[in-house]
Amino acid sequence: MRGTVLVTGGAGYIGSHTCKALAHSGFTPVTFDNLSIGNRWAVRWGPIEIGDISDIARLGEVMRRHNPVGIVHFAALALVGESMTEPALYYRQNVAGTLAVLEAARAAGLPPFVFSSTCAVYGTSSEGCIDESLPTAPINPYGASKLMVERVLEDYGRAYGLRSATLRYFNAAGADPDGEIGEFRANETHLIPNAVEALLGRKQALQVFGRDYPTEDGTAIRDYIHVSDLALAHVRALERLIGGGDRFVCNLGTGSGASVAHIVAMLERLANRKLPLEDAPRRPGDPPELVANPSLSKKLLGPDLTTRSDIETILRTALVWHQGERLAALAPSLQA
Ligand SMILES: NC(=O)c1ccc[n+]([C@@H]2O[C@H](COP(=O)([O-])OP(=O)(O)OC[C@H]3O[C@@H](n4cnc5c(N)ncnc54)[C@H](O)[C@@H]3O)[C@@H](O)[C@H]2O)c1
Ligand SMILES: O=c1ccn([C@@H]2O[C@H](COP(=O)(O)OP(=O)(O)O[C@H]3O[C@H](CO)[C@@H](O)[C@H](O)[C@H]3O)[C@@H](O)[C@H]2O)c(=O)[nH]1
Helix, strand or coil: CCCEEEEECCCCHHHHHHHHHHHHCCCEEEEEECCCCCCHHHCCCCCEEECCCCCHHHHHHHHHHHCCCEEEECCCCCCHHHHHHCHHHHHHHHHHHHHHHHHHHHHCCCCCEEEEEEHHHHCCCCCCCECCCCCCCCCCHHHHHHHHHHHHHHHHHHHHCCCEEEEEECEEECCCCCCCCCCCCCCCCCHHHHHHHHHCCCCCCEEEECCCCCCCCCCCEECEEEHHHHHHHHHHHHHHHHCCCCCEEEEECCCCCEEHHHHHHHHHHHHCCCCCEEEECCCCCCCCEECECCHHHHHHHCCCCCCCCCHHHHHHHHHHHHHHHHHHHCCHHHCC
8 A cells, every 4th residue: 555645525526536546546545524515425435534624633633643645635615606605704614724734734744735726716817728827816715715725835835845736627527437426515506417417307407607708609618627537637646746746736627618508518419308408697706718728737747637538428427427326325325
């Protein structure tokens, strides 16, 4: 075994897929999660320690017991729309919460640290793909809270020698290709799970937030990256830091964007049925278009980073999981 990795938010969507990828690479993932959003059944590749990231004493005790060779920090609130109405919550959880994790990590000798940042730090992108040299100018408190942590990591690196990777993901999507885990939150707001649930008749309709964006079909464009590709990127980022690599910041996306209307059309084609739609106003805080320039991530983490990230594979894996495994995962016998 290659040692233990502390995964905050390991019961969540990206965290659980990353635990699987870590375990497959020989690490033991230890999930630290308060289960406020994540699911107990999604923690399958290592132990869970229930706790809140604001609780430094609990974090310290868990770190002393497991002595991690690295920390992957996912735990956060992550909804653009909610951050517009509840900014205090976002700054408390995402900024103060991360400071608590970092303080506990200092007491544990500052193991390498991989941080979930977001393309929301860029704000409203200029024309074309976004690369890491663009200025950061978040337009919502969620993006602002992540950018603050990026700065903290920079300063911890300079002053305390913390080696960290800041990964600015674009839109995580899809489900584990083996069908073991997928995207499930009690109050879902994300496009693809909402669309799939509407397609399967579990939701009345998919709301389309805005058809008046300055894009070709009027709907907003995002760069969707398969969650298992994201998970692999975390393992590689951690390996790079454990191997002595320096602090780095990079995008994780594919370089091509898909509009809401494109996702809808592709889902209808794959399932061979109509998706019930309802037009709605733009969601506050949503930029029209966010697409990554993925060159730096491919250089640092490998050219084969996005092999599962074509829209068809993303939607097929999401559909398969929502159709079958989600029901099995939610069965009471598996909840213990
Ligand atoms: N989903 C995306 O498309 C996306 C894109 C960019 C960045 N991110 C970032 O990736 C990370 C994970 O996103 P996700 O989509 O898997 O989210 P998620 O909501 O599915 O998972 C977050 C996990 O953190 C846990 N958590 C939240 N607050 C906590 C606290 N105070 N203490 C302990 N545990 C807590 C939740 O229970 C949940 O298991 C977040 O930091 C998010 O900002 C996500
Ligand atoms: O029911 C829905 C849900 C979403 N959308 C639209 O679909 C696009 C994608 O929305 P969503 O899936 O909610 O993702 P984002 O708001 O782009 O945010 C995700 O992706 C960001 C990076 O772009 C991350 O930082 C966030 O944590 C993560 O929630 C946006 O234009 C939404 O307006 C709809 O039209 N209907």
